[in-house]
Amino acid sequence: MIYQGKAISVARSGDDIATLTFDLKDESINKLSSAVIAELEEVVEALQAESGLAGLVIGSAKDVFIVGADITEFHGMFEQGEDQIEAMLERVHGIFNAIEDLPFPTVTAINGLALGGGCEVALATDFRVMAEGAKIGLPETKLGILPGWGGCVRLPRLIGADNAIEWIAGGSENKAADALKMGAVDVVVPGEELEAAALDILVRAKAGDLDYLARREEKTGPLKLGPIEQMMAFETAKGYVAGKAGPHYPAPIEAIKVIQKGAGEARGRAQAIEAKAFAKLALTEVCYNLVGLFLNDQLVKKKAGKYEKQAQAVKQSAVLGAGIMGGGIAYQSASKGTPILMKDIKGEAIELGLREARKLFAKQVERGKLTTEQMAERLTNIRPTLSYGDFGSVDLVVEAVVENPKVKEAVLTEVEGVVGEGTILTSNTSTISITRLARNLERPENFCGMHFFNPVHRMPLVEVIRGEKTGDAAVAATVAYARAMGKTPIVVNDCPGFLVNRVLFPYFGGFSQLVEQGADFQRVDKVMEKFGWPMGPAYLLDVVGMDTAVHAGEVMAEGFPERMASMGGEGGKSVIQLMVEKERLGQKNDKGFYAYEEDRKGKPRKVSDEAAIALVKGVAKESREFSDEEIIARMMVPLCLETVRCLEDGIVGSAAEADMALIYGIGFPPFRGGALRYIDAMGVAAFVERAEGLAEELGPLYAPTDRLRQMAQAGERFYSTKTQG
Structure with a gap:
């Protein structure tokens, strides 16, 4: 063993190949916290001191490669000011540059998500192999900053300025096939063949079939673009990106400017330009708020996850009231794999609900997200009905009838009489008190609010409303169902209008x-x-x-x-x-x-x-x-x-x-x-x-x-x- 830390280990396999493995203890993912970066610095020193090495494979023992930097550290780190931020970036550049300059070929085996700093680690090596289901990208602009560990320098030199601008300004996660097509990775293989593919690349590099030094020269030298090509690439992109990002999000445009300013420079100077721009953006209010938004989102998901652990899975749901809203709820449930009954008292309302669901599925087919066969299969998850005949096997009911307390109370009392004792009842009401709607129910502990926002398929939020008598099991099941539908549930207490x-x-x-x-x-x-x-x-x-x-x-x-x-x-x-x-x-x-x-x-x-x-x-x-x-x-x-x-x-x-x-x-x-x-x-x-x-x-x-x-x-x-x- 060359190195053993809390997040990284390096072992020698065979006589001359080192394998560096990211495996952050007590975490389900790998992320680059300041402690992990400190370990990586020690790892590089150990690799430089090791004699007789002929190649390095960097990989992960987890389902992901590296999801990026540890964002929980950002607010504290950024508060230290511009000079400290630049010093931190310079240190990381030194570590990544040392990986890039190792005296033997290097390859990264990307088995899952390689985002942000994880992508930048991979870019520092000579070659990249990628599993078919993996994704790679630089999403930093979504946090109000730009890639600061070499992403703005290496990626354009690897895949061209146009493609790099698209990845960086858009903050996209890119599939393996697209990464291969653009030249961001060298090989895409099934996951089980990843290690063998990485070793094969090193064998070919050692044999001289692959020129790893030429690769380095390309990544560390100026961008090969003439003045006219530069003007066309950068100025056109600025206009397009400014229109898309809008005036409140400066990071995408700043990223283009960084790539442009660094285009004629070698690695060191280009990285200095990147670091200065990153530090300035890191101190903006927009960055502070977008980082806060990410952390808030993580907190909300963590809370929902705790509820989910307590819940029985919803295997069969139902919606009462078809029409546009009912059809939207049915579509969302069916599209994410939970079968749903859609009941109404009128045949024309059922047809309207089915039409809405079909229309939404058809749009997915148009966008290439679904095949016609997949659409047909998912539509079978929606079963229209004019009766309560099959409600005995339903785990959760969403009442979505007209926003009238008397009508809702009558429908809820009626459905409670035909479902099982453990069935959860919910009301998609936007304003009516859940405590009031529960007053005639025999099992009010099984009842809560489940407020969807219109249009259902677009709006991510679901308010889960706890009435005075709502039990924990009802809240947990409703949160779990909302998550299964791809929504972000937030639990709130009952009052007129709830929260939003x-x-x-x-x-x-x-x-x-x-x-x-x-x-x-x-x-x-x-x-x-x-x-x-x-x-x-x-x-x-x-x-x-x-x-x-x-x-x-x-x-x-x-x-x-x-x-x-x-x-x-x-x-x-x-x-x-x-x-x-x-x-x-x-x-x-x-x-x-x-x-x-x-x-x-x-x-x-x-x-x-x-x-x-x-x-x-x-x-x-x-x-x-x-x-x-x-x-x-x-x-x-x-x-x-x-x-x-x-x-x-x-x-x-x-x-x-x-x-x-x-x-x-x-x-x-x-x-x-x-x-x-x-x-x-x-x-x-x-x-x-x-x-x-x-x-x-x-x-x-x-x-x-x-x-x-x-x-x-x-x-x-x-x-x-x-x-x-």
């Missing part, structure tokens, strides 16, 4: 007050879209449906009368209520704040509508000009405050879960990290001061809580500066 809608409606309340005071709703939309929302509040209301918004608003007003009673407008009516009266329901009948026409793909496209503009002007009690900053504050403060209240009331278990729910459920701008990170970024004291100023004019919707005022005085935050606390 409770937080969203104060945002709509802020919008109503703005309009009442004379704000141009189209300008409000533009300001909030520029702020980072996928759509402004007026456009979002059109998508939600004005009648749905009014109904949900009434539930909120009843639950939280002090701050969510209906606001403003002619005769005490809000602009949203007036829209309903004028039968402007939004996209569902092609007119709301905007009018809607079909685009070339048959999707609704919004256009300005004079009738809507006149209607909104009629609501205004005054005419005022608002700055962009005023509009943002008027919209964001009530949303953020309600998120704080949900955390304080115990509706949601942690700041991380609250922020993730808003990002996954309503498209809160990811680069801002969530409502509570947004408050932290502003400073709790500054946020409280702004809220108090608005509350004087606008009332309780803008009033900070006592606890938030205490946090401001004590200099506290929702997240600690170095970790996810």
Whole structure:
């Protein structure tokens, strides 16, 4: 044994081949923490000192190769400042360069995921062999940074600038076949043949059939691109990537600039350019928030995983109520392999639900994600029915009938009588109290909320709502089923609107007050879209449906009368209520704040509508000009405050879960990290001061809580500066 550490071992196989194996103790994956990097440094020194070696294979004892750096260390590391970050990068470059400069050929055997730093380790060796099911990529731009351990230098020299820009700017995970086609790897084989393929490459390199020194020269010298080719490759890419990434995500464009600046340089200088750019990006708020988002996501998944371990698997599910929502739920369940009964009392509703599922499967076939045969097979997982005949064998039922408490209560009581005693019942309600819906059930401990967001196949969040009598087994089974459907479940406690809608409606309340005071709703939309929302509040209301918004608003007003009673407008009516009266329901009948026409793909496209503009002007009690900053504050403060209240009331278990729910459920701008990170970024004291100023004019919707005022005085935050606390 040449070396034995906690994450890396190096053994000599045969007389002259060394095998370096990553196998991080007490972890299911390999990642490059600072401790592992320190071990790798010792490993390189041991390899340099070992005599008689003729080759090195780098591999993994786990199902993955290396998933990347240890992201839990990023916040603490980045807080040390630009000089320290550059020093860390320079040290890692030294280690990877030493691997690249070893006096014998080297090969990496990629058996699973090789991402970020894991990909960069592989790029440092002369050759790469890859298992058929493995993936490789550099996803750093998704964290607001760029590859900083040589990825921006080596990859373009290996696969060409165009291909490298596509991989790095897009942050994609690439399949083995694509990696082989581009030249990122040399051989793709079945997993069981990986070791033999790696050794074969070393044999051929030793025999002189493969020129490993020429490979090194190519990777360590300037990029072979003429001035005109450079201009075409980089300037065209910048325009395209800027359009795709948008103004809030600087990392993809910075990565292209790094590749461009380093193109004419040899390895050392190109790596220095990469390190400087990485350090600058690492100190941005966008990077801080995107890293925080990743850590929050890991926390949410970990919590869901704990519930999942306690749950019996859902082998057969059912959805009550077909139509668009029922069809979407049935599609999602069937597409992920859980058979589902789809019941309705009307044949035409069943047909509508099946049509929706077929349409979604057909889109997967069009995109090449499924074959026609796979689509047909998965469609058989959906069994339509007009009766409860087969419900005795169902493990979990999703009730998705009309959002009316009396109808839901009747349907839930009815289905409870035909399912087994251990069957879990759930309600896909967006606002109605789970405790209320459970009051006529014989087994309320088996009942909870399972709130999907529309469209079901696109929106990642599912709120799992615990009522007063909901048992742990019901929550665990529902979380497990949501995960099996490919969704991110977040468990919340019962209250009007639960978490996401409770937080969203104060945002709509802020919008109503703005309009009442004379704000141009189209300008409000533009300001909030520029702020980072996928759509402004007026456009979002059109998508939600004005009648749905009014109904949900009434539930909120009843639950939280002090701050969510209906606001403003002619005769005490809000602009949203007036829209309903004028039968402007939004996209569902092609007119709301905007009018809607079909685009070339048959999707609704919004256009300005004079009738809507006149209607909104009629609501205004005054005419005022608002700055962009005023509009943002008027919209964001009530949303953020309600998120704080949900955390304080115990509706949601942690700041991380609250922020993730808003990002996954309503498209809160990811680069801002969530409502509570947004408050932290502003400073709790500054946020409280702004809220108090608005509350004087606008009332309780803008009033900070006592606890938030205490946090401001004590200099506290929702997240600690170095970790996810």
